[in-house]
Amino acid sequence: MDTIKVKVNGIETEAPAGSTVLEAARAAGVEIPTLCYMKDINAIGACRMCVTEVKGARGLVAACVYPAAEGMEIITNSQKAFDARKRTLELILSNHRMECLTCVRNQNCELQRLAREYGVERVRFGTPKDMQPQFERTTLHLVRDNSKCVLCRRCVAACGKLQSVSVIGPNDRGFATHIGSAFDRDLSEVACVSCGQCITVCPTGALTEVDNTPEVWAALADASKHVVVGTAPAVRAALGEEFGDPIGANCQGKMAAALRRLGFDGVFDVDVSADMTVMEEGAELLERLAGGGPLPLITSCSPGWIRFCEHYFPELIPNLSSCKSPQQMFGALMKSYYAKRKGLDPKDIYVVSVMPCTAKKYEVRRELDDAAGGVWDVDATITTRELANMIKKAGIKWDRLPEEDFDPEFGIFSGAGVIFGATGGVMEAALRTVADLATGRSLDRLDYHAVRGVEGVKEAEVALELPDGGKLTLNVAVASGLANARKLLEKVKSGEKSYHFIEIMACPGGCVNGGGQPIQPMSVRNFTDLRSERAKALYSADAAMKLRKSHESPIVKELYASFLGKPGSHIAHELLHTTYIARSKYPGFDAERQGKKLPAQSEKR
Amino acid sequence: MPNRKTLVPFRGTREQEERLRAAIERHRGEPGATMPVMQEAQEIYGYLPEEVQIMIAEGLGVPLTEVYGVSSFYAQFTHNPKGEVQISVCLGTACYVKGSGAILERVCRKTGCKAGEITPDGKFSVDATRCVGACGLAPVMIVNGDVYGRIVPDNVDAIIDGYLDGKK
Numbered sequence: 001m002d003t004i005k006v007k008v009n010g011i012e013t014e015a016p017a018g019s020t021v022l023e024a025a026r027a028a029g030v031e032i033p034t035l036c037y038m039k040d041i042n043a044i045g046a047c048r049m050c051v052t053e054v055k056g057a058r059g060l061v062a063a064c065v066y067p068a069a070e071g072m073e074i075i076t077n078s079q080k081a082f083d084a085r086k087r088t089l090e091l092i093l094s095n096h097r098m099e100c101l102t103c104v105r106n107q108n109c110e111l112q113r114l115a116r117e118y119g120v121e122r123v124r125f126g127t128p129k130d131m132q133p134q135f136e137r138t139t140l141h142l143v144r145d146n147s148k149c150v151l152c153r154r155c156v157a158a159c160g161k162l163q164s165v166s167v168i169g170p171n172d173r174g175f176a177t178h179i180g181s182a183f184d185r186d187l188s189e190v191a192c193v194s195c196g197q198c199i200t201v202c203p204t205g206a207l208t209e210v211d212n213t214p215e216v217w218a219a220l221a222d223a224s225k226h227v228v229v230g231t232a233p234a235v236r237a238a239l240g241e242e243f244g245d246p247i248g249a250n251c252q253g254k255m256a257a258a259l260r261r262l263g264f265d266g267v268f269d270v271d272v273s274a275d276m277t278v279m280e281e282g283a284e285l286l287e288r289l290a291g292g293g294p295l296p297l298i299t300s301c302s303p304g305w306i307r308f309c310e311h312y313f314p315e316l317i318p319n320l321s322s323c324k325s326p327q328q329m330f331g332a333l334m335k336s337y338y339a340k341r342k343g344l345d346p347k348d349i350y351v352v353s354v355m356p357c358t359a360k361k362y363e364v365r366r367e368l369d370d371a372a373g374g375v376w377d378v379d380a381t382i383t384t385r386e387l388a389n390m391i392k393k394a395g396i397k398w399d400r401l402p403e404e405d406f407d408p409e410f411g412i413f414s415g416a417g418v419i420f421g422a423t424g425g426v427m428e429a430a431l432r433t434v435a436d437l438a439t440g441r442s443l444d445r446l447d448y449h450a451v452r453g454v455e456g457v458k459e460a461e462v463a464l465e466l467p468d469g470g471k472l473t474l475n476v477a478v479a480s481g482l483a484n485a486r487k488l489l490e491k492v493k494s495g496e497k498s499y500h501f502i503e504i505m506a507c508p509g510g511c512v513n514g515g516g517q518p519i520q521p522m523s524v525r526n527f528t529d530l531r532s533e534r535a536k537a538l539y540s541a542d543a544a545m546k547l548r549k550s551h552e553s554p555i556v557k558e559l560y561a562s563f564l565g566k567p568g569s570h571i572a573h574e575l576l577h578t579t580y581i582a583r584s585k586y587p588g589f590d591a592e593r594q595g596k597k598l599p600a601q602s603e604k605r
Numbered sequence: 606m607p608n609r610k611t612l613v614p615f616r617g618t619r620e621q622e623e624r625l626r627a628a629i630e631r632h633r634g635e636p637g638a639t640m641p642v643m644q645e646a647q648e649i650y651g652y653l654p655e656e657v658q659i660m661i662a663e664g665l666g667v668p669l670t671e672v673y674g675v676s677s678f679y680a681q682f683t684h685n686p687k688g689e690v691q692i693s694v695c696l697g698t699a700c701y702v703k704g705s706g707a708i709l710e711r712v713c714r715k716t717g718c719k720a721g722e723i724t725p726d727g728k729f730s731v732d733a734t735r736c737v738g739a740c741g742l743a744p745v746m747i748v749n750g751d752v753y754g755r756i757v758p759d760n761v762d763a764i765i766d767g768y769l770d771g772k773k
Contacts, residue, residue, distance in 0.1 A: 160668065166668030166671070169668070169670035169671060182673035183684075
């Protein structure tokens with residue numbers, strides 16, 4: 001790689017050619033503060049936190065966009081730069097509703113951290129004591145409070161550039177500038193897919209998820225309820241970050257122990273229903289390959305992707321797998337199979353899921369999912385972050401927790417179920433089973449490296465020898481991040497590409513980087529790939545397991561033997577499958593034009 | 606902030622839509638096509654309601670938020686149509702010190718319309734403008750192009766009544 005030599009604060013250093021001043025300083029081990037900068041997708045020099053001195057330049061430069069050049073002398077820590085940054089912070093704070101003590105982002109706020117580091121003890125331009133909150137809570141997943149917004153536009157970049165959803169942007173001008181949807185419609189009136197990527201990139205408390213922990217606490221305190229919990233694969237790959245564990249540490253054992261100490265009556269794993277998804281979706285794929293439905297078959301585990309498809313690609317709904325997501329299968333099985341085994345009325349079972357995801361908050365209230373009839377499959381879902389808050393509130397000391405297993409009734413799962421949390425994982429898990437089912441043999445091949453990794457779109461060809469001597473070549477593709485999914489689907493629609501099976505996850509890198517995962521500041525995210533670090537935790541867990549194929553799991557075998565019959569059976573369809581609805585790209589506008597009212601998302605059954 | 610979702614029902618015609626589609630076609634693929642198309646759209650419709658902005662967004666393949674971001678940023682774009690009786694009150698410096706603030710207040714009371722908006726029946730629209738260049742006549746109010754100078758709030762009702770029922 002070509003490099004340039006620069007001096008950072010007097011120290012000679014080498015940086016890759018094409019670096020910005022910010023990146024060159026980073027190469028020298030010096031962090032320049034930023035608020036608006038997001039590597040690759042939001043380099044707009046807007047917040048002015050990164051202003052830095054460069055010898056010979058006129059005035060201070062914005063380090064996030066200013067190119068470093070051979071021989072450049074960069075001074076990041078001069079008094080001039082410090083003063084300018086502090087002034088900028090004071091200006092931002094003069095228009096910020098400071099209620100740090102009660103803010104959900106207290107101690108994990110980029111603005112608070114900078115204000116402390118820069119010694120802003122007093123805001124000279126007046127502190128807005130009487131500033132009112134500007135809450136918008138119209139969806140099931142998100143709370144916006146623009147009185148804490150610093151207009152960095154990171155959420156806008158995440159929504160537009162990562163997800164190609166673009167339902168938020170800067171409206172109006174000057175002091176009136178604020179982030180909102182077109183015509184300042186509520187978020188529930190636009191085609192937001194609930195992915196929550198905006199939340200994970202927000203530097204302050206302006207965007208947060210809807211807190212569902214009060215319902216969970218209430219259920220735990222209710223003696224008449226049998227409260228069970230299931231955790232998604234990706235949660236164990238990140239929960240530890242909330243307690244100071246390194247990024248990419250797998251905390252499965254401690255997580256199970258913590259859930260037990262919170263008082264759940266059943267501590268289960270959604271990985272088990274991920275195995276079930278493989279069985280049902282695998283059977284669906286084989287059926288469609290035999291002529292029983294449209295191809296490509298597209299996965300349906302990611303509710304952010306499902307909403308994206310319903311709003312933006314309704315013509316592809318017939319291609320969606322009819323399988324419910326693992327979360328919904330978990331709930332459905334709890335309220336049917338598990339209820340029966342335990343001799344419980346489904347109404348007395350309260351199902352909680354812990355998810356790396358905010359779209360799950362929408363999914364649990366989808367009008368279509370109530371396997372046991374009249375009760376929701378899943379009663380409440382909380383994010384990884386909310387679970388961490390519960391553990392902290394309960395005073396459970398993370399570093400003293402033992403490593404424990406899930407409860408065996410619904411806690412034994414395959415490595416295939418574990419890797420569901422990373423992009424390509426659902427595809428690989430399905431291929432392990434489909435290959436065995438199609439060839440009628442137990443194949444040694446377990447790893448499908450072509451579908452691993454964080455690239456936005458991956459393709460692979462899988463050749464299988466059929467029992468009758470024939471050959472079956474499966475063309476598969478994997479996309480994560482909805483902007484990547486959009487590109488892939490446009491090619492499928494135009495006929496440029498054709499596949500048998502496509503996996504799509506809404507969040508870039510898959511669930512490990514979901515909108516409900518622990519929030520890492522941009523100073524970390526810009527230089528550490530959370531997606532691959534967290535995915536490693538899942539792939540190494542898989543590699544260390546004996547049981548790696550879903551169809552070999554004893555729970556899966558037992559479920560089919562004693563309850564469901566076979567994959568795709570009538571009862572499996574009733575419990576584990578769902579349907580989809582074509583939705584408008586402009587829901588609020590269309591409803592108004594037709595003289596209808598959009599149903600409130602939070603409407604209870 | 607004036608209301609953006611106009612209260613007046615959209616009455617675009619097929620002919621207007623065809624002209625807008627032609628404008629979109631002409632600018633498609635150009636970098637920065639959004640602004641010129643929006644300007645043409647405003648010429649065609651007189652304002653940029655949600656219906657028109659969605660046509661622009663879909664036609665150019667840009668997000669609606671981007672179109673709205675532009676239309677709410679620049680003062681040249683308006684989200685409300687003009688009323689049958691179109692009233693502007695000058696709030697330029699000279700008019701303002703001569704009491705045009707009170708004139709505007711009276712106009713709003715008389716018409717039931719806020720500055721920058723239109724009444725739901727489409728009868729009145731009220732604008733607060735910058736200097737219209739008639740400082741010698743301050744304070745100035747303009748109704749359907751007719752200029753009224755050196756007025757006092759008590760003149761307002763009679764002037765506006767003169768435009769009702771198709772009188773002018």
